[in-house]
Amino acid sequence: MIEQLTTPDINSDGDGQKFELRLFVTGASINSIRAIANLKHICETYLAGNYSLEIIDVYQQRMLAESEQIIALPLLIKKMPLPQRRLIGDMSDTEKVLKGLGITHTS
């Protein structure tokens, strides 16, 4: 409830908190490529200029798998704004991605 109340506020302010996103992928697997493409598209559409996206290949940094509690991939972690959310999958379901990121569709 709180989430839904606060996020539109940030959004309506326009230059509220920046979205800090981290996408974990596994090399060049189909899911990963799709996830990167889909996410970039969503970000450009709905968060243009108001986000930072870090794409991490877990194969390259295997230690992260444990510290970040990674199980399913691809995984998108929304670090900021709080609360932290995790999204898995190839980000093809735009509705769900937006809901997960706390972005109201209307904007």
Place this chain on the structure above:
Amino acid sequence: MTGIVGLDEITGGGLPKGRPTLICGGTGCGKTLFSIEFIVHGAMLYGEPGVFMSFEEKAEELVLNVASLGYNLNQLQHDKLIRLDHVRIERSEIEETGEYDLDGLFIRLGHAIDSIGAKRVVLDTIENLFSGLLDQGILRAELRRLFEWLKAKKVTTIITGEKGDGTLTRQGLEEYISDCVILLDHRVANQISTRLLRIVKYRGSVHGTNEYPFLIDQSGISVLPVTSLTLTHNVTSERISSGIPSLDKMLEGKGFFRGSSILVSGTAGTGKTSIAASFAHEACNQKERCIYFAFEESPQQIIRNMRSIGFDMQQHIDNGLLRFHASRPTLNGLEMHLVSIHKLIEEFDPQLVILDPITNLITVGTVSEVKSMLIRLIDFLQSMQITVMFTALSLNTIVSEQTDEGVSSLVDAWLLVRDIESNGERNRGMYVMKSRGMKHSNQVREFVITDEGLHLVDVFLSPDGVLTGSAREAQQLQEATGKALRDYAVNRKDREIERKRLVLESKIASLKEEFESVQDELNKAYVEEELRKDVLEKNREQLIKSRHNEQ
């Protein structure tokens, strides 16, 4: 090898190496502990590092939980022998936005395995993934891939799973893991719980198919095979005294075999405890250690009671040779009793163990359970060369050829103490019903408890039957009287003969005198005849001479 006591025996050498094993069971039946032991023993005993991936408990919680078993997981983690990894899945935090796979888990596990060179992996409980992630199709496919991948990595894996309705696991994991399935169960009967383990499936291995009880205690899990798989314990022909010399006499004069099992059964108040205490007392006198498990009386009670028949048990306790362990049978289940007995025995290392009485155990288990427990206990004791004496109460006064616990066929020697009621009193009779490997007496003996201890007395067989107690004493008295009378009679006869001899001898002397006088008489006539003859001859010659002179 799992390193779990008893399991390697049942499975014929442990879990399948390099392959996944499924351990399933209900809540709280010991799956996690089982897998922790597998990892820890692997690291500590077999030099095989292991990865423990927990989907339930946090690493710190696990460390705490098994610290009570004496395992220092932090130290082992530090030594790179094990690695704990807690996988946290929060349904509410996760949004599924399309196709995904479990590569993250693979990478994580792969990294953990590679970082310590693990040979063992535990996934506890992987089914939690199903509650965290929604797409069942993906999960199933990914799990199948995971198990294949683990097999390819040649790590021995344990996967735990919660028992579901009608299936071994809720999510049907057994479909994927088909090499070895072990089912743990936790059953409560008569308010007493028993943990059971069964190997449902084990490809390519001859395994025990029974349900084996197992225990969780301060030292972890131990599985106790219902019957020892082999009957190959060493035996000795050394003998130990029962503490009752006359009983030893019935057993070839030497007593029981060391390491044998002895059953003393009898009705109430026949002195079973006294026999057991006597045995313990004698063993302690020989500087042997003894544990006395009392299920009926408190140690102080036994010590006081035994003092009345001349056994000072207290001195042995003070010397550290004797230990009492008294507990109500209802204190805990049979299995726990067995464990506590095991533990005490291993701790104290006695040469003699006494259980008094086993009949009371029936209150916490069924006959067959008690029997199976006793079989295991006897097996264990015999493999350790410990002599054991059980006492058992038989409820009926008729001599039953079978004890309540049905252990009579298991024991090596069986003494039966029995009431013999006659002439308004009860007396105790003792038989040696069986004694393997020796020529034991077939006689019934009367068993007498005195201030100085226990004795066996020959019973009297009279035309009226077997005599015991005061009847026997009366008979003994009667016999003694008879003997005195007989002795007196014999003496009198002897004296009479002597007198007769004297009379006859004097008679002989007088006859001899008579004979001599007759002889003299006869001789006198004869001499006179001779003299007369001589004189006549002389006279004739004189006459002749005188005639010639005249001419």
